[in-house]
Structures are given as C-alpha cells and as structure tokens.
Amino acid sequence: MTSSLHQRQQQMMQALLNGSDEITQYIHSDDQLNAEQRLSIYQSGYRIRLREVIDNDHPVLGRYLGDELFDQLSQGYIDAAPSAYRSLRYYCDPLPDYLRHDAFFSQHPQIAELARFERCLLTAFDAADRDTVTATTLQQTPPEHWPTLQLRFHPSLQLFNTPFNVVEIWQALKMERQPPDPLPQPECWVVWRNHERLTEFRSAEPLEQALLNCFLHGGDFSQAAELVAAQVNENAAAAKLLTILFRWLELGWIHQLNHGQTPHLDIV
Numbered sequence: 001m002t003s004s005l006h007q008r009q010q011q012m013m014q015a016l017l018n019g020s021d022e023i024t025q026y027i028h029s030d031d032q033l034n035a036e037q038r039l040s041i042y043q044s045g046y047r048i049r050l051r052e053v054i055d056n057d058h059p060v061l062g063r064y065l066g067d068e069l070f071d072q073l074s075q076g077y078i079d080a081a082p083s084a085y086r087s088l089r090y091y092c093d094p095l096p097d098y099l100r101h102d103a104f105f106s107q108h109p110q111i112a113e114l115a116r117f118e119r120c121l122l123t124a125f126d127a128a129d130r131d132t133v134t135a136t137t138l139q140q141t142p143p144e145h146w147p148t149l150q151l152r153f154h155p156s157l158q159l160f161n162t163p164f165n166v167v168e169i170w171q172a173l174k175m176e177r178q179p180p181d182p183l184p185q186p187e188c189w190v191v192w193r194n195h196e197r198l199t200e201f202r203s204a205e206p207l208e209q210a211l212l213n214c215f216l217h218g219g220d221f222s223q224a225a226e227l228v229a230a231q232v233n234e235n236a237a238a239a240k241l242l243t244i245l246f247r248w249l250e251l252g253w254i255h256q257l258n259h260g261q262t263p264h265l266d267i268v
Contacts, residue, residue, distance in 0.1 A: 050078050050091065057092045058118050060173045065111070076102060089126070093119065110182035113166040120160050120191045124199045127156035132195075132252045138245065145259055149221040151248075152256035156193035159204070159212060162186070167201070195252050207231055211244060 051074050055062060062070040077098050083091050096119060099105045099112035106112075132154055141149065160167075165185040172179040188209045191201040204212065207228065214224050221241075229237035248254055 047078055049088075050074075050083065053088045053091050054078075054095070057122060058095070058115060060170050061111070061114050061118055063173045064114060064169065064179065073099070073105065095119070108182070110164045110166055110169065113162045113164050114170060117160060117162070117166055117170055117189075120158050121199050121201070124156040124158060124191045124193045127154075127193060130154055130255045133249060133254045133257055135246055135249045137257060138249060141257060147220065147222040148259050150218065150258045151215045151254050152258055153215075153253055154192060154255045156191075156199075157253050158191045159209070160189040160191055160201070162189075167203075190253075192251070192253060200251075208244060211241070 054074050054077065065073060077092075077095060080098060080102075081091075081094055085091055092115075096112045096116040099115055100109065163184055163186050165180060165183045165187065167187065167189055169179040169182065188204045189201050190204050190208075190212070191199065194200050210227050211224050214227055225237055225241055228241045232240050245254075
C-alpha cells in the first residue's frame with residue numbers, strides 16, 4: 001500500500017513538473033469532468049502558484065519588463081526550472097542564472113543583474129538573526145589583540161558587485177519614475193538588514209571595498225591598516241581605519257570580533 005501510494009505521488013509530481021499523463025488512469029472521471037480535465041486543473045494551479053512566487057519576489061523586475069515580457073520570462077522559467085525545493089522561498093534563486101543564459105534575455109544583461117539585486121534584498125531581509133558588536137566591545141579589546149583582530153559579519157550583509165547601473169534603475173522604478181538607460185558602470189553596493197529589521201543598501205567606495213575584501217579573506221587589523229596607509233597619509237591611517245570600523249559597528253554590520261579565525265561575508 002505504501003509503495004503504491006508513493007508511486008501515485010511520483011506520477012502526480014511528474015504530471016505537474018513535465019506534463020506526464022500516467023496518473024490520469026487513476027483519476028476519477030464523471031459527467032462534468034474527465035480525468036484529463038481534472039489533471040489540467042491541478043497543472044494550471046501549480047503554474048499559477050509558481051507565477052505568483054516570481055511576481056512576489058521580483059516586483060521591480062516585473063515593472064521594468066512590462067506585462068508581456070514578464071509573462072514570457074515567467075513561462076520560460078517555469079518550463080526550464082521545475083521547483084526542486086520544499087519551500088517556495090528558494091524557487092527563484094536560479095532566476096538570475098536563467099536570465100543570463102536564455103537566448104532572448106541574455107541579450108540584455110542588465111535584466112539578470114536586476115533580478116540578482118532583488119535576490120540580494122530578499123536574502124538580507126530573511127537572513128538569520130545574530131547579535132552585533134558595539135563600539136564599546138571594540139574599545140575594550142586589549143591592545144595586544146588589535147594587530148590580529150578579524151571580523152565576522154552579520155549574516156544579512158552582502159556585497160553586490162555589478163557591471164551595470166542596475167541599482168539606480170531599481171531605485172527609479174521603485175519610486176515610479178522613468179528608469180535610466182542601462183550603462184556599463186561597475187559598482188559595488190553593500191546590502192544588509194538594519195537594527196530595525198529593514199533592508200538597506202549603500203554604495204561602497206574603493207577603500208571600503210578593499211577593507212571588506214581584506215577581512216573577508218581572513219585579513220586582520222594590521223593588514224587592513226597597511227591597505228589604508230597605501231591610500232592616505234601613513235600618520236592618518238589608523239584614525240581612518242578606526243573611523244570606518246566604528247561606522248560598520250554603528251550600522252550593525254559586525255557580528256563578532258575574532259582573533260585568528262576566518263570571518264564570513266557573502267559577495268554576489
């Protein structure tokens with residue numbers, strides 16, 4: 001009985017995922033609906049639900065494309081990427097990759113980048129909760145620990161590196177303004193969830209990018225200080241680095257201060 005039930009469940013899944021009709025022989029028909037029609041209701045409902053997920057996860061992308069192109073995107077993605085997750089929260093994670101390789105959408109690479117930015121915002125919003133370090137903790141760190149000090153960042157924090165001005169496009173659409181034309185404009189943005197549990201993002205200047213990448217790859221305070229000293233007056237390097245670290249602490253970016261341990265930060 002268990003084996004038979006499992007087989008029917010698998011046949012039903014195949015009907016939803018790839019249009020198989022094996023399950024129809026086990027579906028009851030009557031004067032109102034035959035087996036094929038009943039199955040079609042479930043198949044249509046499944047696709048409608050997946051379309052709703054894409055709509056909910058990517059509202060700005062939908063606004064950018066318009067109804068016709070967004071429908072083309074949705075139908076193509078549903079055909080190419082049957083859900084492999086128990087939670088629909090992750091269903092659209094492969095969407096940017098799909099857009100990068102689709103014959104039509106790959107001709108407009110800013111579309112994949114816009115989808116990727118919306119994924120970052122969603123990831124930041126529902127990232128795990130973690131305590132954050134305060135400026136007092138840094139100030140109380142013994143002086144002998146400072147040279148080997150490393151950082152572990154809050155799980156919501158991500159670096160969004162993009163070759164296009166997609167954040168400006170996203171911002172304009174969010175404000176219901178005409179978006180700028182897509183431009184090849186390399187940018188780095190930091191995305192995170194703030195103390196009020198609201199998602200924020202801001203651009204990162206080259207020095208800040210360099211420092212984030214330094215700590216990401218296991219760098220410590222002494223290595224970070226060398227990076228700063230190479231760009232500003234050596235006598236002002238320590239003060240400049242402290243100013244940046246205190247800003248990160250105030251924004252809630254830092255989860256832990258470590259000594260000799262590899263931190264974690266997502267770069268997307």
